[in-house]
Amino acid sequence: MAVARSQVAKVGSPVAQTFPPIGVEAIGDVVASAVAALDVRSTLLGDALGATLADSLVAESALPRVDTAAMDGYAVSGPGPSWLLRSEIRYAGHTGGRDLDSGVAVRIATGAPTPRGATAVVRDEFVVRARASGRSAILRAPDAPLKDDTRRRGEHWERGDVLVSEGTRVCAAVVSAAASAETPCGMVRGPVRADVLMTGDEIRVRGPLAAGQxxxxxxPVLPEFLRTCDIRSQHVWHLRDCRELLESWFSVSRDSEMVVVAGATGRGAADHLRPVLAEIGARIVFDGVAMRPGGSQIVAVLPDGRVLLGLPGNPFAAIAALMVTGPAIVDALTARTSRPRWWGRIIDRSGSAGAATRVLPVRQMPGGVWQTIGPVQTPHLADLIGCQALALVGPDVGRGGLVELLPLPW
Known part of the structure; x- marks a missing residue:
C-alpha cells in the first residue's frame, strides 16, 4: 500500500498537505507499511515486559530436570501392594540418599527427587500405615486407584523445545516460563518508550483556575492508558500553544522510539502540529481516521526515525484515538504478530456517525452481552466509570451486532 507523504510548499512557510481520513480497519496495514521495526537486542526478559520476542524462546533445561514427586506421599519400589517403610524422608531441594530396594518405600515431599530404584509415588490418601514382622510398612488402600504420582523428567518440556514463538508479546507468563526453562534472557524488540507532550494555553496542571482555563x-492518567498499549511513558511535558516552542521541542535529541502529542491536532489558529511537522520534514503516515470521537489524529515518522502519534486534546477523544491506534504502532515497531482481538455483542447502539466508526464505552451485562452508555462527552473521562471496554461500533452494526472491544486498563 502506498503511503502518503507530507508536501512542502515551494515558497514561504511549509504547508501541511491535506489527506482524506482512513478507516479504522486500515490502520494496522497503513502503519505496518510505513514504520520500520526496531533493532533487535538481547535482554533479561523480566526487564522487557511489553516487548516482543524477536526469536523463538527455546528451553535450556528440561522440566522437571529429574523425576520428582508430584504429591506428598511415598516413593515405592516394586508393584506392592505393600512395602516396608524406611525411616528417612525425602525433601524438595535435596539430593542424595540411599537407593530403594524392591519392596521398600520412603516418605517423600512434593517436589523432592525420587530415589534411584523408585518405580512410583503413591500419594498420602491412597496409603494405609501398617506393621510387618515388627517393622513399619505401608499398604495401598483397598479402594485406591493404581495411580503413579511421579512427575517424570522432561514431562513438561525437554531441552531444546520451543516454548514461545517469535512475534509473541513478552508478558508475565512468558517471563515465568523462561525462568522455569533456565532461559532468562531473550532477543526482543522494545518495549516501546514514548515522550509525552501536552499542549494548550488553557490547560492548568496545578493551582487555582483562571477564567477560560x-x-x-x-x-495524570495518560501513562496508565499508554501501558495498556505497551507504551512506556518516559516523561510528560507541558507546552504552551506556541509554534516556535513546539518546533524547538521536536529538535531536542531523545532516546525514545515514540512521541505522543495531545492537542494541536485540529486545524484552528492555535493548532501548530501540522505546520511544524511540515517544517521539520516529517513523513505523514496518515492524517485523520473515520471514527468519532478521536478522528482528529495524526501518525508521522520524524526525521530522526521516531514515530509520532498526535492525539486530540479532549480527554475522551485522546483516549479513544490512543487505544485504537497505539497498538498498531507498537505492533509495527516490535514486529508483533500475535496480538489478540476481543469481540462481543452489544444489545443496543447509540446513534449514527455516517461512514465513521463510533467509539463507545460499554459495560458487560448478565449473560455476557455488552451495553453502551449512550452519547459520550469528550471533555472528561467520567463516562468511563463503571465500563470495562471501548466498543468499535461500525455504521452497519445494529442491535445484537458483533463489535471489537478494547479492554480498559482496570
Whole structure:
C-alpha cells in the first residue's frame, strides 16, 4: 500500500498537505507499511515486559530436570501392594540418599527427587500405615486407584523445545516460563518508550483556575492508558500553544522510539502540529481516521526515525484515538504478530456517525452481552466509570451486532 507523504510548499512557510481520513480497519496495514521495526537486542526478559520476542524462546533445561514427586506421599519400589517403610524422608531441594530396594518405600515431599530404584509415588490418601514382622510398612488402600504420582523428567518440556514463538508479546507468563526453562534472557524488540507532550494555553496542571482555563485531567492518567498499549511513558511535558516552542521541542535529541502529542491536532489558529511537522520534514503516515470521537489524529515518522502519534486534546477523544491506534504502532515497531482481538455483542447502539466508526464505552451485562452508555462527552473521562471496554461500533452494526472491544486498563 502506498503511503502518503507530507508536501512542502515551494515558497514561504511549509504547508501541511491535506489527506482524506482512513478507516479504522486500515490502520494496522497503513502503519505496518510505513514504520520500520526496531533493532533487535538481547535482554533479561523480566526487564522487557511489553516487548516482543524477536526469536523463538527455546528451553535450556528440561522440566522437571529429574523425576520428582508430584504429591506428598511415598516413593515405592516394586508393584506392592505393600512395602516396608524406611525411616528417612525425602525433601524438595535435596539430593542424595540411599537407593530403594524392591519392596521398600520412603516418605517423600512434593517436589523432592525420587530415589534411584523408585518405580512410583503413591500419594498420602491412597496409603494405609501398617506393621510387618515388627517393622513399619505401608499398604495401598483397598479402594485406591493404581495411580503413579511421579512427575517424570522432561514431562513438561525437554531441552531444546520451543516454548514461545517469535512475534509473541513478552508478558508475565512468558517471563515465568523462561525462568522455569533456565532461559532468562531473550532477543526482543522494545518495549516501546514514548515522550509525552501536552499542549494548550488553557490547560492548568496545578493551582487555582483562571477564567477560560481547564484542569489537566488527561496527563495524570495518560501513562496508565499508554501501558495498556505497551507504551512506556518516559516523561510528560507541558507546552504552551506556541509554534516556535513546539518546533524547538521536536529538535531536542531523545532516546525514545515514540512521541505522543495531545492537542494541536485540529486545524484552528492555535493548532501548530501540522505546520511544524511540515517544517521539520516529517513523513505523514496518515492524517485523520473515520471514527468519532478521536478522528482528529495524526501518525508521522520524524526525521530522526521516531514515530509520532498526535492525539486530540479532549480527554475522551485522546483516549479513544490512543487505544485504537497505539497498538498498531507498537505492533509495527516490535514486529508483533500475535496480538489478540476481543469481540462481543452489544444489545443496543447509540446513534449514527455516517461512514465513521463510533467509539463507545460499554459495560458487560448478565449473560455476557455488552451495553453502551449512550452519547459520550469528550471533555472528561467520567463516562468511563463503571465500563470495562471501548466498543468499535461500525455504521452497519445494529442491535445484537458483533463489535471489537478494547479492554480498559482496570
Amino acid at each position: 481547564t484542569r489537566d485531567s488527561l496527563s
